[in-house]
Amino acid sequence: MTLDPKILLTIKNLPLLAKTVVDGFMNGFNKSTVKGPGLEFSQYRSYQPGDDLRWMDWRMYARSDRYYIRESEVETSISVKFLVDASASMNHNDGTISKIDYARYLTASLAYLANSQGDAVGLALFNDGGLQALDSRYDPQHLQRLYYQLEQLKPAGSFTGPGHYKELFSGRQRRELLVFVTDMYEAGNEISHLLNTLSALRHEVIVFHLMGEDELNFDFKGYSSLQDMETGEIIAINTQTKKQYQEKLAAHLSRLKKEMLEKHITYRMLSTAEPLDKALRDFLVQRNKGY
Structure with missing residues (x-):
């Protein structure tokens, strides 16, 4: 059973939503490929x-x-940390669902799935130039704290982060699987700097790049201009702009894929109109890779 993101908006309880998504996904998944008690x-x-x-x-x-x-999973459990971009651009709503709501649902569902596999889960929220973090633990109460942090999340500011990523993500006895949920919007090279550091620390990293359907299709009917949600810059648009935009977007996504491949980072672009199943399947593949 797949759940349309629009339907997920009607489920107000985040733990229930995560359980509903994962139970539906697992019912259609070949369980013999998944380790665990x-x-x-x-x-x-x-x-x-x-x-x-x-x-x-x-x-x-x-x-x-x-x-x-x-x-069994008792012997192969790992540490999974979810990194969530909560900068102002994640407030973008394509008329159906905002990026931050999609990120919230995706992260909660992946955390529930990881916890059910026996994994320790943690959270890092990049919000308004700062960072909120929960260390990775395997504990039902800890999972509830993770849900709470996601529920309270309100995007603001730009993606600047603390700047000392090496200290934040190194020093652990074993590698972590890091799941980064972001719209990849950066004023300078802030996200690139983070990913370069994570790659250098030899963590397994998977990036879920969120885009709205209107961004992918340049569907901004009725608008003559767009405003950058982080810088406030206003850009005029027209039918001529659409062709140029689509060409530049295709080149941009192609460049991103190439850069991630060079960093040995798994990259997936997700439309916020897509059900979460694809992301859950990609996560399971990455989760069992190299552990």
């Missing part, structure tokens, strides 16, 4: 001293007279 195991491996005997497969022992452990 209660789901089918990924593979067997030989027992090693110190392994948890709860994961011993006694049927395999009866057939082979050898001890085997069923590998």
Whole structure:
């Protein structure tokens, strides 16, 4: 079952929304590809001293007279941190849903999915030139705190951040999977600087680039000008502008894909009109990559 973003707007409770999205997604997903307690195991491996005997497969022992452990999410759980762009441009609404609401629903759903996989989840909100952060933990109460922070989020200011990303995202004993939800709008190179740092720290990074349908199709009927939500700059538009805009947008998206590939970062552009299923599937693929 897929849920249209317009329908999600009617679900006011964020934890319920996240559960509804993920349950619907998992019902149509091949669960045998997902590791975790209660789901089918990924593979067997030989027992090693110190392994948890709860994961011993006694049927395999009866057939082979050898001890085997069923590998599960208990052994492969990771740390997942969600980075959410909450600068003023994320207030953009294409007439159906705002980017920040889509980001809110997407992040809550991915956090619920990660938590159900046994992963520790954390949050970093880039808002009005600052940063609010929750460390990664595997704890139901911690997940509720993450939901609360997302619910209270009000985009403002520009994406400037604290500027000391290396100190914020290094020093951990193991790599994290970092999920960055953003519209990729930057006045200078603020987002590029963040991604360069994360890539240099050798974290797995997936970027979900959000765009409204009106931005993708240049559908601004009835408007003769547009105002930048962060700088206040006003730009005149006309039918001639549309062709130039679409050409520049295609070149811009192509350049972004190339830059992300060079940084070894997974990049996905999402329209805010799309159901969340595609993003959840991409997340699961990235989540199981290299861990």
